[in-house]
Amino acid sequence: MAYISTRGEAPKISFTEALLAGLAPDGGLYVPEAMPRLSPEEMRGFAGKPYVEVAEAVISPFLEGALAAPDFRAMLKAAYQSFRHKAVTPLTQIDDNLFVLELFHGPTLAFKDVAMQLLGRLMDRALKARGQRATIVGATSGDTGAAAIEAFRGLDQVDVFILYPHGRVSDVQRRQMTTVAADNVHVIALEGTFDDAQGMLKAFFRNRVLREELGLSGVNSINFARVVAQMVYYFTSAAVLGGPLRKISFTVPTGNFGDILAGHMARQMGLPVEKLIVATNSNDILARALASGRYELRGVHATQSPSMDIQVSSNFERLLFDAVDRDPAVLRGLMANLDQSGAFEIPPAALARIRAEFGAGSTSEAETSAEIGRTWRECEGLLDPHTAVAVHVARQFLARDPSTPMVALGTAHPAKFPDAVRAATGVSAPLPPHLADLFERQERFDVLPNDAQAVARFVRARARAATGKHGG
Numbered sequence: 001m002a003y004i005s006t007r008g009e010a011p012k013i014s015f016t017e018a019l020l021a022g023l024a025p026d027g028g029l030y031v032p033e034a035m036p037r038l039s040p041e042e043m044r045g046f047a048g049k050p051y052v053e054v055a056e057a058v059i060s061p062f063l064e065g066a067l068a069a070p071d072f073r074a075m076l077k078a079a080y081q082s083f084r085h086k087a088v089t090p091l092t093q094i095d096d097n098l099f100v101l102e103l104f105h106g107p108t109l110a111f112k113d114v115a116m117q118l119l120g121r122l123m124d125r126a127l128k129a130r131g132q133r134a135t136i137v138g139a140t141s142g143d144t145g146a147a148a149i150e151a152f153r154g155l156d157q158v159d160v161f162i163l164y165p166h167g168r169v170s171d172v173q174r175r176q177m178t179t180v181a182a183d184n185v186h187v188i189a190l191e192g193t194f195d196d197a198q199g200m201l202k203a204f205f206r207n208r209v210l211r212e213e214l215g216l217s218g219v220n221s222i223n224f225a226r227v228v229a230q231m232v233y234y235f236t237s238a239a240v241l242g243g244p245l246r247k248i249s250f251t252v253p254t255g256n257f258g259d260i261l262a263g264h265m266a267r268q269m270g271l272p273v274e275k276l277i278v279a280t281n282s283n284d285i286l287a288r289a290l291a292s293g294r295y296e297l298r299g300v301h302a303t304q305s306p307s308m309d310i311q312v313s314s315n316f317e318r319l320l321f322d323a324v325d326r327d328p329a330v331l332r333g334l335m336a337n338l339d340q341s342g343a344f345e346i347p348p349a350a351l352a353r354i355r356a357e358f359g360a361g362s363t364s365e366a367e368t369s370a371e372i373g374r375t376w377r378e379c380e381g382l383l384d385p386h387t388a389v390a391v392h393v394a395r396q397f398l399a400r401d402p403s404t405p406m407v408a409l410g411t412a413h414p415a416k417f418p419d420a421v422r423a424a425t426g427v428s429a430p431l432p433p434h435l436a437d438l439f440e441r442q443e444r445f446d447v448l449p450n451d452a453q454a455v456a457r458f459v460r461a462r463a464r465a466a467t468g469k470h471g472g
């Protein structure tokens with residue numbers, strides 16, 4: 001399987017190369033040249049199967065030769081053993097035909113672990129085989145950073161630098177990043193927003209000298225391997241609810257569009273999906289874009305669901321690429337408009353296609369709190385604010401189409417956002433035992449100005465890949 005860039009100006013590469021590169025050198029995102037398909041019989045066979053078996057069937061076609069089947073199976077087992085639930089991603093029913101897909105039973109209590117636990121293992125293996133070192137620089141709105149640190153801590157081949165927006169993540173999120181004592185982990189509090197951090201990261205990748213000197217690698221949701229790992233739970237949850245014989249709808253709390261893009265790809269692989277619904281908080285660029293056809297940047301406001309406080313939804317580019325019939329010239333034009341004027345118009349035919357597949361809704365801060373309270377009162381279910389955004393939007397779509405099962409993706413454990421949960425319900429969600437002493441642990445991080453030069457200097461001075469040989 002070959003991977004191509006959405007901007008059409010980078011060479012075709014293999015899965016392993018796309019895994020290690022993250023962003024393409026032309027500024028585009030890697031996508032598979034063609035989508036593999038699963039037959040209805042294969043999907044029917046997923047009912048009752050362990051998560052790792054479904055994962056193997058779904059992900060293997062994308063690897064094509066990158067590693068031997070028994071090695072990949074062992075890797076999946078190890079990755080998902082770190083989850084505290086037998087089902088890995090269990091479903092809970094909270095209303096008639098309304099289900100929460102719990103993606104937060106991994107080590108850092110957010111859905112990012114599902115992909116990162118696999119990504120860390122895939123990268124470490126690929127780097128060892130090549131005798132290479134890599135520098136991972138990641139931008140996080142809160143959860144990616146912790147998940148990446150957990151997945152890469154202590155590895156010989158990799159140094160990890162995580163940029164998060166100073167003062168804009170929850171205490172639990174910050175402490176999960178800053179209390180890890182590992183020499184290869186560096187946490188940077190950037191005096192800016194998540195979009196500033198992500199923009200800086202994109203500039204680093206465009207800088208060829210820096211990219212090669214550091215062996216830069218990305219673990220943000222632009223990394224295609226993450227999207228692939230996130231496809232698996234669309235198949236497992238559909239199988240529980242009677243798919244592929246029935247269509248299922250999914251509502252996804254969306255920031256960078258990685259999680260919901262995995263749903264789009266699951267559908268391209270053959271999964272019968274009725275609607276994919278984008279749920280946003282008041283940072284609603286995607287909901288506005290679907291409604292008006294105009295993708296337009298506005299300021300970011302801080303909400304109770306910080307992992308979705310994003311304006312530039314990077315993975316949306318992958319959906320657009322499909323929606324414009326994979327014409328990279330059209331896509332380059334749209335992205336140039338975005339860079340120049342902060343907006344672009346989605347071409348009408350592309351918009352019609354997107355609307356046929358996707359719905360969207362946004363949730364205010366008051367509605368988020370009300371939803372946390374309602375679900376608690378009705379079924380003693382505690383929702384974190386991100387999941388609550390999804391459940392609120394899911395209920396509206398379910399009211400219009402009550403006979404199609406609706407799965408709201410539960411992206412974080414309620415204990416990760418204790419203040420919002422307590423304010424809405426009066427109860428506290430306790431941290432699981434492995435994190436019980438989080439607030440007693442020593443923190444370690446550096447505050448840096450919102451200045452790419454300063455951040456580059458900091459990374460250069462500490463990355464092992466920069467100080468010696470490139471390692472081939």
Ligand SMILES: *Cc1c(COP(=O)(O)O)cnc(C)c1O
Nearest residue numbers: 143255256257258259307411412
């Ligand atoms: C990252 C994250 C999201 C958004 O996911 P995207 O793939 O960026 O759309 C939603 N909820 C939580 C808790 C997250 O950590």
